[in-house]
Amino acid sequence: MGSIELNAVEKWYGEVQVIKGIDLSIQDGEFVIFVGPSGCGKSTLLRMIAGLEETSRGQILIDGRDATAEPPSKRGLAMVFQSYALYPHMSVAENMGFSLKTAGASKAEQQEKVAEAARALRLEGYLERRPKDLSGGQRQRVAIGRSIVRDPTAFLFDEPLSNLDAALRVEMRYEIAKLHQQLQASMVYVTHDQVEAMTLADRIVVLNAGRIEQVGSPKELYDHPDNLFVAQFIGSPKMNVIDLPCAELRLHDAPEGAAHLGIRPEAMRLTAPGAGDLDGRVDVSEYLGADIFLIVDCGAAGKLTMRIDGESTLPPGETIGLSFAPEKRHFFTRDGLAIR
Structure with a gap:
């Protein structure tokens, strides 16, 4: 025992x-x-x-x-x-x-x-x-x-x-x-x-x-x-967090009381500019073999980290659209508590 x-x-x-x-x-x-x-x-x-x-x-x-x-x-x-x-x-x-x-x-x-x-x-x-x-x-x-x-x-x-x-x-x-x-x-x-x-x-x-x-x-x-705290401590790279409301974010279904939106790097997809939830400019591309971590400057939404396939080629400075998987979004109150 x-x-x-x-x-x-x-x-x-x-x-x-x-x-x-x-x-x-x-x-x-x-x-x-x-x-x-x-x-x-x-x-x-x-x-x-x-x-x-x-x-x-x-x-x-x-x-x-x-x-x-x-x-x-x-x-x-x-x-x-x-x-x-x-x-x-x-x-x-x-x-x-x-x-x-x-x-x-x-x-x-x-x-x-x-x-x-x-x-x-x-x-x-x-x-x-x-x-x-x-x-x-x-x-x-x-x-x-x-x-x-x-x-x-x-x-x-x-x-x-x-x-x-x-x-x-x-x-x-x-x-x-x-x-x-x-x-x-x-x-x-x-x-x-x-x-x-x-x-x-x-x-x-x-x-x-x-x-x-x-x-x-x-x-x-x-x-x-x-x-x-847990959302950003567990996971590498850590979860991206966007403060709400955010004028540049095309989000229409945030739950009542939501002050932060969390999205993990692998829960974002590339889209054409204007077609996704948010647009941004590629700031840095980190090549890791099977994966690439893109650090994307999204203006008021901050710099977000996105995980994409290692075969992709996106040079710094290119404007891209980011689409968030709806079932992978996390919402938190102003006090940082998860909204289920």
């Missing part, structure tokens, strides 16, 4: 409140990812679950047990940090089995658990190497393996891929996704990279200034954001 429940959890540093009444249930075997801008409280919240930060108010339940006041060693959780923190003088096998050794496990049990974790992480051929002989991705796998051998209730990851280059990040995303499939263990993962969140998570928790803005599957958050 690996359920985690947060009830009205708060964190105060003196007079400053950084976590503001979080309620969240994480089911056994679920992969939940915390995302949000720097300083939103995602790492603090993870450390509170781990017991590395004291909970000022509220309750943390692990498998139904009140763990709010328990030390980290009693919570049955394993944490993987940004830093690998491997012992340089020990082999991979010794690093992975160190916690078992200090807990008094027999040598046979240590070897069995390390071998099992090594198979899961494809490290069988590296067990006798030292950390200095491994790549960054391999070192991170060793750090994860060190957690696996403890057979934890749940895994906590604090931006584990942030120190890796782009290629290794892609490789490790795959490794972590496969690991979750194999272990069927609860995982709580903090990242500022929304690509990691969208590709790995069963559910994403979007945090902002110590509060939860929205919780849902990647598709739910992308297709049905509750507010402007």
